[in-house]
């Protein structure tokens with residue numbers, strides 16, 4: 054069954070909210086997504102000069118869910134994430150974060166809102182001249198907090214534990230870390246201010262399959278223990294099947310459909326068919 058949602062996108066079939074690997078009966082308590090919208094994007098248009106990246110784009114992200122955001126290369130996945138983060142200006146439309154229209158916030162209100170989300174950019178985006186611990190402390194210092202050095206060191210170590218890094222990584226430079234460790238350090242920095250919402254851009258790119266699966270598990274575990282909402286831009290079909298509650302598809306300059314991944318595989322759109330039923334995606338479909 055398909056329906057048109059208030060945000061104008063199509064949703065396929067009504068199913069229980071949580072479908073990822075984290076939903077398996079592993080004895081752990083899992084956070085169930087709610088109907089409260091942490092992100093609401095309405096009729097957003099973004100242009101670079103005469104090039105329109107998207108138009109009339111709508112998207113909702115619910116509290117407690119892991120939303121996977123997919124689309125062909127160059128369709129605008131990163132641009133949309135950067136638009137939501139206010140790093141790219143929009144031409145028109147509305148973006149609400151935690152119910153607040155971001156265009157209507159004063160500078161201090163915006164600063165408070167910024168504390169509520171963390172971002173893991175592709176490649177970790179760590180400062181190369183700072184140690185892991187110092188990188189994690191950057192957001193703490195940017196907030197102008199009066200925390201003592203000892204407290205900031207303790208907090209940084211807590212974040213290092215949280216992302217599964219060994220404590221001796223704290224004093225290492227990014228150049229001394231493996232790709233997987235860099236991602237974890239970037240994640241620790243994204244969690245520095247205890248956000249409610251986490252944006253992750255291609256978190257498993259460049260990782261081997263085991264490292265990628267471990268990282269997916271880490272994200273799902275953090276969602277469950279910290280009650281995070283996760284907005285995940287990804288190409289990784291394993292991530293979609295294993296940890297995402299819902300997947301939104303960007304094509305033709307808008308979000309064409311969203312829903313649990315197993316309900317999208319039959320969606321009638323050339324890119325969706327090729328993605329989920331092509332050489333790589335087909336193995337998941339055949340396994341269903």
Ligand SMILES: Nc1ncnc2c1ncn2[C@@H]1O[C@H](COP(=O)(O)OP(=O)(O)OP(=O)(O)O)[C@@H](O)[C@H]1O
Pocket residue numbers: 101106124125126127128129130131132133
């Ligand atoms: N600052 C910019 N100025 C002009 N064009 C830009 C800018 N940033 C992105 N674009 C263009 O916007 C489009 C969307 O780019 P974006 O990086 O969001 O794609 P993507 O879907 O994330 O792709 P990929 O999966 O390959 O990373 C591309 O055509 C890109 O060239």
